[in-house]
Amino acid sequence: MKYTLSILVENQPGVLSKVSGLFSRRGFNIDSLAVGITEDSAISRITIVVNGDEYIVEQVEKQLNKLIPVIKVKVLQPEQFISCELSLIKVSCNTKQRAEIMKIAELMHAQIVDVATTSLTIQFTDSGERTQTLISLLKPYGLKEIVRAGTLAIEKGATTTRKQIRDESQPIS
Numbered sequence: 001m002k003y004t005l006s007i008l009v010e011n012q013p014g015v016l017s018k019v020s021g022l023f024s025r026r027g028f029n030i031d032s033l034a035v036g037i038t039e040d041s042a043i044s045r046i047t048i049v050v051n052g053d054e055y056i057v058e059q060v061e062k063q064l065n066k067l068i069p070v071i072k073v074k075v076l077q078p079e080q081f082i083s084c085e086l087s088l089i090k091v092s093c094n095t096k097q098r099a100e101i102m103k104i105a106e107l108m109h110a111q112i113v114d115v116a117t118t119s120l121t122i123q124f125t126d127s128g129e130r131t132q133t134l135i136s137l138l139k140p141y142g143l144k145e146i147v148r149a150g151t152l153a154i155e156k157g158a159t160t161t162r163k164q165i166r167d168e169s170q171p172i173s
Helices: 015-026 054-066 095-107 128-141
Strands: 002-010 030-037 044-049 068-078 081-092 113-114 120-128 143-148 152-155
Touching: 002 015, 002 054, 002 120, 015 030, 015 054, 015 128, 054 068, 054 120, 081 128, 095 113, 095 120, 128 143, 128 152
Parallel strands: none
Antiparallel strands: 002 044, 002 068, 030 044, 081 120, 081 143, 081 152, 113 120
């Protein structure tokens, strides 16, 4: 089963190496990894998607919590979060195929970001499943190159990984 972990860490050099090293030391393959700064520039969020069982993920969560620069680890529950990934897909095309490929992109809500004589580059942001669907639709035209960024995930509703000190939309009393 795939698990998505949201990890808040201190934004400092070497943290990603420590976190990813923990996975590799245990022979645990990372399916997707994305890192970015949060609303607080001193904190980064690492989103990791891994394949494993509940016991292994629980052990990794405990080990991650022991690392000094780790602030919080949360295993996101299925159906309780929104996730997406960014993909750039370069497709071979001739003049005749260009309209067909552009129609597929439009139907999938993808954007054409570069047009060349023999190719189109498509930008797509959606779930991994929908990305696979788009790739399958484009495959007959000839895929030249695919670049996929790691999965980003955020919990649905008002729940956050880190408790907010104060809701910015509420006046201070």
